Amino acid sequence: MAIPSLPEQTRDTPGSPAPLEHFNTAPAEEIRHTLLTCLHSLRWATRVAAHRPYPNLDSLLAASDEAAYDLTPGDLAEALAAETLPVLPDDAYRAAHMALGAAHAAYETKFGHVFAICLDGVPPSEAADQLLAAIRSRLTNDPEEERVVTAEELRRLARGRLVTSLRGAGNCATSPNAPAPGK
Structure with a gap:
């Protein structure tokens, strides 16, 4: 199994990459789009995408958190504009x-x-x-x-949505302005 902490239902199936492997190898534009459904900040999405590949989910989530902590007031306004x-x-x-x-x-x-x-x-x-x-x-x-x-709530939303997009489960409120993560 590529990501030891992933639940049973996300294990590799023959012929399909693990969720983190796909995240690490997909085209940057696809990943930025996915990340923008988690938190609508171009700076955050670009930064998280730029640091691929991630060795494990914990590393990805740590990078997500770090990028969220560094958001400027303008970045926060951009993210909040897409929230509902x-x-x-x-x-x-x-x-x-x-x-x-x-x-x-x-x-x-x-x-x-x-x-x-x-x-x-x-x-x-x-x-x-x-x-x-x-x-x-x-x-x-x-x-x-x-x-x-x-800012902390947006960081938590981004983290939860990112996990949702990789695992297919979670309970963070999502923005109807963007496609649901993983869709």
Whole structure:
């Protein structure tokens, strides 16, 4: 197996490359496109793609994190422009949709960009509560504090989406503005 930490369902099948092997050998433009579905920052995608090949998934994720930590305010604005609000489950109460809509509007008014959050590990049944609690909490931040928190959430989103594109599983909210990772 090319990547020891990958789950059973991503093991090599005869005649097909392992996900990381494909990531390492695919044309740069294809990989940049894939990376832009994870985080819409050209600087981040170019940097991660330029450092191929990666010996293992952990090395790729470390490079992804490092590139995300180095994003400038302009890079963050570029990434946030492509983000959209996390989608609530269809069976969420109407009141939850209304409360989140109001909270999102207040957040965008205060900070001038969409609310970004990674919901990895949050069960779908708890997503609405987690989302509402997080947005209310973050509304108390000043703009600089929120820029730092938002950058961290974007880094987590990029990491989760990158893993999703290689493994085919995950629970990070995705942007409907871009094709779902791995599609």
